[in-house]
Amino acid sequence: MQKYSIFSLVKNAFSNHENWDLAWKDPTPKSEYDVVIIGGGGHGLATAYYLAKEHNITNVAIIEKGWIGGGNVGRNTTIIRSNYMHDDNALFSEFGMDLWRKMSQDLNYNVMFSPRGIINLAHSDAQMNVYARRGNSMRLNGIDAVLLNREQVKEIIPMADFSENVRFPIFGGLMQPSAGTARHDAVAWGYARQADSMGVDIIQNCEVIGFDVSGGKIQGVRTSRGNIKAKKIGLCVAGSTNILAEKLNMTLPIETHLLQACVSEPVKPVLDKVVTFGAGHFYISQSDKGEMVMGGDLDGYNSYAQRGNLPTLQHVLTEGIAMMPFLSKLKMLRTWGGIMDMSMDGSPIIDKTHIEGLYLNCGWCYGGFKATPASGWTFAHTIAQDRVHELNAGYNLNRFNTGHLLDEKGLGTKTWIS
Amino acid sequence: MLHIKCPHCGMRSQNEFSYGGDASVKRPELGKEISDEEWNNFVYNRKSLRGKHWELWQHLSGCRQWIKVERDTATHEIFKTLKANEEIS
Numbered sequence: 330m331q332k333y334s335i336f337s338l339v340k341n342a343f344s345n346h347e348n349w350d351l352a353w354k355d356p357t358p359k360s361e362y363d364v365v366i367i368g369g370g371g372h373g374l375a376t377a378y379y380l381a382k383e384h385n386i387t388n389v390a391i392i393e394k395g396w397i398g399g400g401n402v403g404r405n406t407t408i409i410r411s412n413y414m415h416d417d418n419a420l421f422s423e424f425g426m427d428l429w430r431k432m433s434q435d436l437n438y439n440v441m442f443s444p445r446g447i448i449n450l451a452h453s454d455a456q457m458n459v460y461a462r463r464g465n466s467m468r469l470n471g472i473d474a475v476l477l478n479r480e481q482v483k484e485i486i487p488m489a490d491f492s493e494n495v496r497f498p499i500f501g502g503l504m505q506p507s508a509g510t511a512r513h514d515a516v517a518w519g520y521a522r523q524a525d526s527m528g529v530d531i532i533q534n535c536e537v538i539g540f541d542v543s544g545g546k547i548q549g550v551r552t553s554r555g556n557i558k559a560k561k562i563g564l565c566v567a568g569s570t571n572i573l574a575e576k577l578n579m580t581l582p583i584e585t586h587l588l589q590a591c592v593s594e595p596v597k598p599v600l601d602k603v604v605t606f607g608a609g610h611f612y613i614s615q616s617d618k619g620e621m622v623m624g625g626d627l628d629g630y631n632s633y634a635q636r637g638n639l640p641t642l643q644h645v646l647t648e649g650i651a652m653m654p655f656l657s658k659l660k661m662l663r664t665w666g667g668i669m670d671m672s673m674d675g676s677p678i679i680d681k682t683h684i685e686g687l688y689l690n691c692g693w694c695y696g697g698f699k700a701t702p703a704s705g706w707t708f709a710h711t712i713a714q715d716r717v718h719e720l721n722a723g724y725n726l727n728r729f730n731t732g733h734l735l736d737e738k739g740l741g742t743k744t745w746i747s
Numbered sequence: 748m749l750h751i752k753c754p755h756c757g758m759r760s761q762n763e764f765s766y767g768g769d770a771s772v773k774r775p776e777l778g779k780e781i782s783d784e785e786w787n788n789f790v791y792n793r794k795s796l797r798g799k800h801w802e803l804w805q806h807l808s809g810c811r812q813w814i815k816v817e818r819d820t821a822t823h824e825i826f827k828t829l830k831a832n833e834e835i836s
Contacts, residue, residue, distance in 0.1 A: 630818075631820045633820050
């Protein structure tokens with residue numbers, strides 16, 4: 330594989346950049362693989378990469394119905410954070426933060442990781458107390474957290490509404506300075522390129538039609554490009570998990586819901602943090618191109634549409650304007666939607682299943698992007714070793730039977746309610 | 748925007764409604780032994796169909812009645828609405 334560097338850039342400049350190697354190949358599926366990963370999104374690509382890199386398993390195929398990186402890894406708002414209170418979530422996410430910091434070097438691909446910090450705003454004394462508790466929990470788990478008062482927040486984001494007569498005054502906020510953003514497409518492409526170079530077959534335009542299971546063991550997968558035998562199969566299909574589960578006669582604690590995001594026209598640098606509104610559900614950051622990247626609530630009903638409706642967008646942006654009034658002057662550039670695998674406790678599932686050789690990675694709700702490296706790393710471990718790693722032990726499927734839920738937000742089973 | 752025909756009030760905008768989830772989920776019958784698996788299926792496990800989906804909505808800013816709606820989860824088309832006590836055919 331060609332290494333990307335200043336020297337290769339200069340060298341290729343002399344040939345008008347016409348002789349770069351393809352970043353990944355377009356192979357025909359073989360009849361058999363050691364591991365087949367279904368879903369060529371961030372998590373699937375990362376899983377294949379870590380299977381090859383950490384476990385030396387390279388006879389691997391990723392099969393993807395559309396094109397790689399066309400689902401949620403290309404549709405999210407690129408926020409990376411580990412500001413969780415519960416140990417299982419905090420330790421998992423912080424492990425991921427470490428992988429994020431090294432990712433550009435590790436993949437030889439600039440993922441533009443920008444640890445600019447995230448501020449969760451608080452709008453009451455009670456909320457400040459909750460944030461103090463969460464911040465303390467984070468620090469006990471080795472994650473950086475700073476509790477800011479109103480004046481400190483004002484210094485960092487003076488464009489927020491600090492006037493006297495507002496419905497939700499800013500009391501302060503909880504900041505994780507090491508949180509940030511990354512270039513989402515580069516994450517998918519970087520993992521794809523490295524996985525491909527280690528021998529992983531990336532097979533696009535390949536839809537799963539069914540599975541071959543016999544004697545309680547997975548035998549292979551039937552696809553639109555032929556039958557593929559596999560010793561092990563990992564599902565990494567986010568919002569499409571239930572569609573594949575139905576083909577396996579499994580019913581999962583997951584519902585598929587629609588989440589929208591949007592960007593404004595590009596403006597000069599105004600916001601160098603990720604900021605979330607504490608009295609509703611709205612988050613914002615500014616991209617390197619200058620667009621304000623915004624998102625918030627789910628549309629709130631089961632959907633596979635990958636496109637949203639206006640009432641939710643209007644509601645979300647009303648919150649945004651309440652928080653930062655200058656947003657009302659901006660024109661909207663784009664809106665889009667993605668489908669989320671909403672689990673019943675708001676936490677993901679990375680586990681084995683009752684079918685031998687079949688592994689499950691799903692339930693990321695609307696927090697899947699930041700988890701990409703840690704999810705891939707732990708899922709690769711779970712598949713390679715046929716046992717969960719301690720980092721994803723809490724993300725087991727059986728917790729819904731035993732009552733050991735990981736309910737970070739305390740919302741109960743209807744995590745799609747806003 | 749969705750337009751939902753409330754069986755009590757007629758065609759109304761989505762803004763007046765609140766979503767209540769899969770309408771095919773049945774609480775286990777009382778007065779008999781209920782296994783953990785049955786409870787688990789009732790509380791957590793969902794088919795989350797792609798395509799036609801019967802679901803509960805509440806006409807919150809209207810008559811406040813719960814209703815059943817048959818909607819396509821891929822196209823958002825609404826086919827049929829029923830009162831809460833009417834059986835899905």
